[in-house]
Amino acid sequence: MTMGVGKIYILPGGLLDIDRSIFLSSVDMGQTIKAPVYSVLLMHSQGPILIDLGLNPDGVKDPTRAWGARAKLIKPQLSEDDDVRVRLREVGLSILDIKMVILTHMHWDHTGALRFFTHCPIVVQRDEHRFAFSPDPFISAPYMPNHFQHPVNYKLMDGDGLVAPGISVIKTPGHTPGHQSVLVRLADGKAYIFPGDAIPLMENLTRKIPLGNVCNAKQSFESIYRLEHLSHLLDATIIPSHDLTVFEKMDKSPRALA
Numbered sequence: 001m002t003m004g005v006g007k008i009y010i011l012p013g014g015l016l017d018i019d020r021s022i023f024l025s026s027v028d029m030g031q032t033i034k035a036p037v038y039s040v041l042l043m044h045s046q047g048p049i050l051i052d053l054g055l056n057p058d059g060v061k062d063p064t065r066a067w068g069a070r071a072k073l074i075k076p077q078l079s080e081d082d083d084v085r086v087r088l089r090e091v092g093l094s095i096l097d098i099k100m101v102i103l104t105h106m107h108w109d110h111t112g113a114l115r116f117f118t119h120c121p122i123v124v125q126r127d128e129h130r131f132a133f134s135p136d137p138f139i140s141a142p143y144m145p146n147h148f149q150h151p152v153n154y155k156l157m158d159g160d161g162l163v164a165p166g167i168s169v170i171k172t173p174g175h176t177p178g179h180q181s182v183l184v185r186l187a188d189g190k191a192y193i194f195p196g197d198a199i200p201l202m203e204n205l206t207r208k209i210p211l212g213n214v215c216n217a218k219q220s221f222e223s224i225y226r227l228e229h230l231s232h233l234l235d236a237t238i239i240p241s242h243d244l245t246v247f248e249k250m251d252k253s254p255r256a257l258a
């Protein structure tokens with residue numbers, strides 16, 4: 001058996017309509033783009049690990065139950081197949097097979113299926129966990145308590161750290177106070193950075209533009225530079241979190257990305 005991370009799968013989780021300036025500060029305001037949502041499945045020798053938990057599957061049938069009053073504003077294109085439970089089944093797994101979940105941050109489009117994972121550690125930065133439960137009002141809307149107020153076993157991180165052989169978290173604040181990215185090195189040596197919403201679009205990286213939706217624009221900018229530097233140093237490919245062009249070109253589950 002391969003030690004560490006053997007394979008990586010991208011589990012598609014629906015599409016959002018979003019203003020480009022939400023991802024790229026002050027760029028193309030009023031221009032709506034399609035943004036994919038996905039989870040990442042890491043097949044690890046200690047058991048499968050998930051990064052991020054997409055959209056609340058209740059939203060397929062009952063958007064108001066899933067997203068409250070905001071259901072009128074946000075209209076995700078979400079099918080029953082986009083449910084992480086269905087995506088796991090497609091590769092022969094169930095929720096209980098998952099040994100660990102890593103959340104890049106606790107916004108609604110990354111915690112939708114969190115309530116199903118009460119059996120395994122949920123790795124999140126302490127600053128993020130703290131902020132999600134008591135966010136500053138001007139950026140509170142993306143934190144939906146019905147997504148994360150569940151009896152799950154949070155494993156709180158204080159900055160960078162190894163979470164399993166071949167898998168590290170890197171603290172990348174800016175979009176949120178305790179945002180983290182995930183560095184994965186496969187057993188065959190190839191490396192990837194899953195930056196979450198530190199780098200939602202490839203353009204954030206290539207044009208060095210912070211997000212519009214931030215708690216701290218300077219930190220967002222610095223996190224982009226930090227990840228770029230690490231990707232060069234470690235020869236790691238950065239996979240942006242919400243970039244349709246990148247997403248369409250990638251191999252997606254049930255095919256492995258790598």
Ligand SMILES: [Zn+2]
Pocket residue numbers: 107109110197241242
């Ligand atoms: Zn997001």
